[in-house]
Amino acid sequence: MTITVHDASHNPVSGITVAGTWSGGATGGSSCVTTGSGQCQVSKQMQKNSASATFSVTSLSGATYSLAANHDPETDSNGPTVTLLKP
Numbered sequence: 913m914t915i916t917v918h919d920a921s922h923n924p925v926s927g928i929t930v931a932g933t934w935s936g937g938a939t940g941g942s943s944c945v946t947t948g949s950g951q952c953q954v955s956k957q958m959q960k961n962s963a964s965a966t967f968s969v970t971s972l973s974g975a976t977y978s979l980a981a982n983h984d985p986e987t988d989s990n991g992p993t994v995t996l997l998k999p
Contacts (some may be wrong), residue, residue, distance in 0.1 A: 913953065913954055913955065913967060913994065913996060914951055915946075915951065915969075916950050916951050916959050917930065917951075917975060918950050924946070924950025924951070925950050926946050926950060927945065927974055927977060928945065928950075928974045928975050929943060929944075929970055929971075929972070929973035929974060929977050930943060930945075930946065930965050930971075930972055931943040931945055931969070931971045931973070932954065932969040932971075933970055934956050934966065934967055935966045935968065936943035936962060937957065937958040937959045937964055938958050938962075938964045938965035941970075942958065943967065946972055953971060958996075958998055963995050963997060964996060966991070966993060966995045967994050967999075968992060968993045969993070970992075996999070
């Protein structure tokens with residue numbers, strides 16, 4: 913999964929450590945550091961019997977997260993939780 917971090921003016925932010933935990937079809941933690949594009953990737957192998965896994969961001973080191981300013985693509989403003997479906 914690709915994570916994008918940007919500032920209030922929608923500029924990409926590099927050097928942010930994004931950490932989170934997996935639940936459902938995957939377990940444990942993952943983290944990544946954003947590049948100049950403001951993006952980084954986390955991944956986990958999904959359990960065979962599971963149809964989905966959820967990644968919840970637990971911290972952003974080097975930035976303050978504002979739920980009210982969240983602009984997630986699904987427009988549900990659920991903030992730092994994404995559920996991935998098995999292909």
